[in-house]
Amino acid sequence: MPALDSFERVDLFRGLPASGLEALAALGTPQHVDSGRILFELGTQAETFYVVQEGRIDLTMPIELFGHPEDAFMEEVNRGGMLGWSALVPPNHYTMSARVAVDGEVLAWKGAAVRELMARDKDLAVVLLDNLSAIVGQRLSRMQALWIRELQRTLSTKLK
Amino acid sequence: MFFTIGFVGMVVLCLGLGIALGLSPEMPSPAKQPEVRAPAPRSAFFGPEVAAAIEATRDPQAVALALALLERHVRQEQVAVESFILRPSLAPLRSRTSSPLVN
Known part of the structure; x- marks a missing residue:
């Protein structure tokens, strides 16, 4: 079972009571991950989400280069960061791919097991969903801003 | 006669x-006619110099270089976006970076 003190810096678990943290810890599985390993791929069934304990995971999206799809860097997730939240959110399809960039350790949770826990413990569910909403909302805000920047550049070029 | x-x-x-x-x-013969090549499509994303370099070489090193440029570009864009997240305003949405992919 993972140590609870390592949960303090995890955004997803912020504000959870000790009992909730213990329940979650009982469901988490530590995994050593080597550089280059693919944790999950875009579009596949999202069953597991992860919290980075050590090392670094890169989130990537496919982009076509020279006629072939390549995984292009989109975002990095470091210690305390969460990835694979699609395991908790329908339709449970990963929206990016995740590749280990620096050897380290992650904690892995089965989304279904955590959803069962949330169904039993509504207080825990409220805090978890609040935190999850913040994480997803930040991702949305970043993507919106990135998109507007790209749109602005296109307009500046085309409407000169 | x-x-x-x-x-x-x-x-x-x-x-x-x-x-x-x-x-x-x-x-x-038609087969010996000099080949008329259509101009390469202009990249909407890469700047002209980078697009030309990519067109000229198609080897693993070129792929690695393009991916490294993309990563640098994305990281620079994210830095610009972070200031928008902290304080939403027009300026961070219009600020320029030194990314070679768009300059």
Whole structure:
């Protein structure tokens, strides 16, 4: 079972009571991950989400280069960061791919097991969903801003 | 007379056959026509210099270089976006970076 003190810096678990943290810890599985390993791929069934304990995971999206799809860097997730939240959110399809960039350790949770826990413990569910909403909302805000920047550049070029 | 007409007819027939088989030096076959290449599509994302470099080379090193440029570009964009997240305003949405992919 993972140590609870390592949960303090995890955004997803912020504000959870000790009992909730213990329940979650009982469901988490530590995994050593080597550089280059693919944790999950875009579009596949999202069953597991992860919290980075050590090392670094890169989130990537496919982009076509020279006629072939390549995984292009989109975002990095470091210690305390969460990835694979699609395991908790329908339709449970990963929206990016995740590749280990620096050897380290992650904690892995089965989304279904955590959803069962949330169904039993509504207080825990409220805090978890609040935190999850913040994480997803930040991702949305970043993507919106990135998109507007790209749109602005296109307009500046085309409407000169 | 008939011999002359027959000879001329034979010459015309041979010339026609030669042209049809592509043996005439004056009539290059379509296969030997210089290839007209369509201009490469202009990249909407990469700047012209980077796009030209990518077009010129298509080897693993070029792929690695392009991916490294993309990562640098994305990281620079994210830095610009972070200031928008902290304090939403127009300026961070219009600020420029030094990314070679868009300059």
